[in-house]
Amino acid sequence: MSVLADRLVHAEVEVPSGARGGVTALRLDTKIVSGAEWDRVIADFDEVCQEQLHVFASTRWPGVTQEPMLFLLNGEVVGGSLMMVQPLPLRLGNIAVAKWGPMLKDSRRPDAASIHAGMIEALVADYADARGQMLSVLPAASIDPENHDYQRLIARGFKRGSELGFPNRYIVNLRLDDAAQRRSFDQKWRYHLTKSEKAGLTFEHAGPERFGEFEELYTAMTDRKQFVDHSAYDTVSSLMALDDPLQPELFFVRHEGVVVGGGLIFKAGDRAVYLYGATNDQALPLRAGYFLHWNIIRWLRDNTSATWYDLGGTDGFQGLHQFKKGMVGNAGVIRPVPPVANYASHRRAYLVGTAAFAARDAGYKIKRVIDGWRNPKTKSNQTPTKDRAGQ
Incomplete structure (x- = not known):
C-alpha cells in the first residue's frame, strides 16, 4: 500500500457521561505508515494482538485496504489502530473497520482512558466526518467486569451492531x-x-x-x-x-x-x-x-x-x-467480546453500512447450516x- 500523508487531527471533546463519568479526549496527531513499519512499531504495545498486525490482516482479508494509523501525543506514539477500509457492492461506499482496536501502547498510564477517547475522536473526524464512511469498532473483551472502551463508544453516539454467536x-x-x-x-x-x-x-x-x-x-x-x-x-x-x-x-x-x-x-x-x-x-x-x-x-x-x-x-x-x-x-x-459499535456522520452511510453487515451476518448463518448438513x-x-x- 502507498503511505499517505501525515494528518493532524485536533479533537478535544467532552465525552458524554458513561458508567465511569465523563472523559476528556486528548488532542492526538495521526499518521498512516507502511505495513512493515506498523508491525515494527506496535510490537511493544501492551494491547498488541495478531488481528492488528498488517502481515495477518493482509493475508486474512486481502480484499480490503489496510491503513495502519498511529496516534501521537506531543510527538510520542501512544496508540494505534489498523484500519481496514471495506468497499461495499455496487460502489455504494466504504466501511472503515477497527477490529480489536484502537490499541494503547501503555494501558497502565494514568491518562489511558483519555488517550482512548482521543483515538476514537480522531477516527470519527477522519473516516466518518471527512470521508463520509460508516466507522465500525470492535473492542476486545475486557478484564474488568465492565467494558469501558465499549461504554465510551456508546456514550459518544456509536450504535450497537453485530454480535458474536458465542462471545465469551x-x-x-x-x-x-x-x-x-x-x-x-x-x-x-x-x-x-x-x-x-x-x-x-x-x-x-x-x-x-x-x-x-x-x-x-x-x-x-x-x-x-x-x-x-x-x-x-x-x-x-x-x-x-x-x-x-x-x-x-x-x-x-x-x-x-x-x-x-x-x-x-x-x-x-x-x-x-x-x-x-x-x-x-x-x-x-x-x-x-x-x-x-x-x-x-x-x-x-x-x-x-x-x-x-x-x-x-x-x-x-x-x-x-x-x-x-x-x-x-x-x-x-x-468476559464477553462486546457487540460491534457503529458510527456514521451521514444517515445514508449508516443505513448502507448496517444493511451490508446484516447481509454478511445472514451469510455466516447460512454457511454454518450448510456445514452442519x-x-x-x-x-x-x-x-x-x-x-x-x-x-
Whole structure:
C-alpha cells in the first residue's frame, strides 16, 4: 500500500457521561505508515494482538485496504489502530473497520482512558466526518467486569451492531506461583492435570524450524475429525516468519518419544493468546491437553511480561467450555467480546453500512447450516482449534 500523508487531527471533546463519568479526549496527531513499519512499531504495545498486525490482516482479508494509523501525543506514539477500509457492492461506499482496536501502547498510564477517547475522536473526524464512511469498532473483551472502551463508544453516539454467536473469552491469570495457580483451577481440572503428570508425558518449547511438525499434526487432526476449518490458519506461516516478540511460540507434548499434541501461542503484549492446538488419537486418554496448557502457563509466566493468557472462545462446544472454565478457575476471568459499535456522520452511510453487515451476518448463518448438513457429527466430534483470530 502507498503511505499517505501525515494528518493532524485536533479533537478535544467532552465525552458524554458513561458508567465511569465523563472523559476528556486528548488532542492526538495521526499518521498512516507502511505495513512493515506498523508491525515494527506496535510490537511493544501492551494491547498488541495478531488481528492488528498488517502481515495477518493482509493475508486474512486481502480484499480490503489496510491503513495502519498511529496516534501521537506531543510527538510520542501512544496508540494505534489498523484500519481496514471495506468497499461495499455496487460502489455504494466504504466501511472503515477497527477490529480489536484502537490499541494503547501503555494501558497502565494514568491518562489511558483519555488517550482512548482521543483515538476514537480522531477516527470519527477522519473516516466518518471527512470521508463520509460508516466507522465500525470492535473492542476486545475486557478484564474488568465492565467494558469501558465499549461504554465510551456508546456514550459518544456509536450504535450497537453485530454480535458474536458465542462471545465469551476465557482468560487465565499468569501472575501466580505454581502452588497458587494449581489451587486456582477447578477441582476436576486439577484432578485431570495430576493424572496427566503421571502418564509419562514430556513438554517441549520448540523453535520455528519445527513448525512443519505442527502442520502435519494439525492437518492429520482436521482430516480425522472431518470438520470445516473457517479459521485464519492460513495466516500462521506469515506470523511464523516475523521477528520476536511477534513471532508465535511453538510447544509440543510427547509420550514415549512420539509427539501427541502441540500448541501455537501469540505472546506479545500484556495478553498472550492461544492461537491453535493439534492432537493425535493418543492425546485424549493421556489428558495431554491439561499437561500442555499447564506448562504453557508456567512458560509464559517465566519468559514473558504478559499478565493474562487468553484461551479464546468455544463456538458453543460444551466440552470446551468445561475445559477452559476449569483452567480459568477462580483467579482468571470469563468476559464477553462486546457487540460491534457503529458510527456514521451521514444517515445514508449508516443505513448502507448496517444493511451490508446484516447481509454478511445472514451469510455466516447460512454457511454454518450448510456445514452442519455436510457433517452432522461435527457438533459432537469437532475439537475447535481457533481462537478469536478465527471469528
